[in-house]
Amino acid sequence: MSSPRGPKACGGGAADRPIHVLAVDDSSVDRAVIARLLRSSKYRVTTVDSGKKALELLGLQEPNVNMIITDYWMPEMTGYELLKIVKESSELREIPVVIMSSENVPNRINRCLEEGAEDFLLKPVRPSDVARLCNRMR
């Protein structure tokens, strides 16, 4: 069933609280791009530069995160590892996780989807990719 709202007004969540997306990417350029893309669709965005920081934020009392979008290749903890931790956690597993990667590697994509990723976006990320995510929010 599709949302009655169009892609532009995608950010309105339950009780009109903006949907909160946590974006994880070690590249400052990519963080700026994904944040702008999401904010122009009216999402609330928090950006962090590592999986570790993402988990710290998610571990807070009220993280209120409706979706996680993460880069695949990051030093120390990859997006795949972050995905696994989220899906193995009883508190976090319901949060949809989207993986981004600059490389089109079918094995990688399948592995992420099998592990429970909601979607896999090829970089560079564009407005049409974000519009596609609209229906996948919690």
Place this chain on the structure above:
Amino acid sequence: MSLMALREQLNGLVNSMFLEGLLDDQFEQLQMLQDESSPGFIAELITLFCGDSERILAELTKLLDQAVVDYQKVDAFVHQLKGSSSSVGAQHVKLACVQFRQFCEEHNKEGLKGIYFFRCLRALNVVKHEYYLLRGKFDTMLQLEQRIQAYESKQQI
């Protein structure tokens, strides 16, 4: 210079960058995301990209200067630069990085390792050339934008 002339100059510059292939469709998509709620988005993005790129180019120069070159580290940095140039729409820089990575991968081939090192060094120089060419035009672009915005805010008073 009049506001209209400034705008014409800026449009002319950006159009020529598209025509020459310095910028691609990705940059155009990002331009459309700049609006009243984020008037400084493109300027911020360009600043981030340039800072990041120069840091990476400095690291690459250092790595290729070592007695024994760590090609894995070189490749990792070129991959980063390829990623950010792709995200921003800096097409020539991105393509130069793709070329560079190919040479990195070849360095393990039997014999004549010196030649592959030389090719990597040259590939780095091509990346630097493309980057600084782009950076010069980005600088002009941002200066023009600033002057235009100054004009526009004066007009609103």
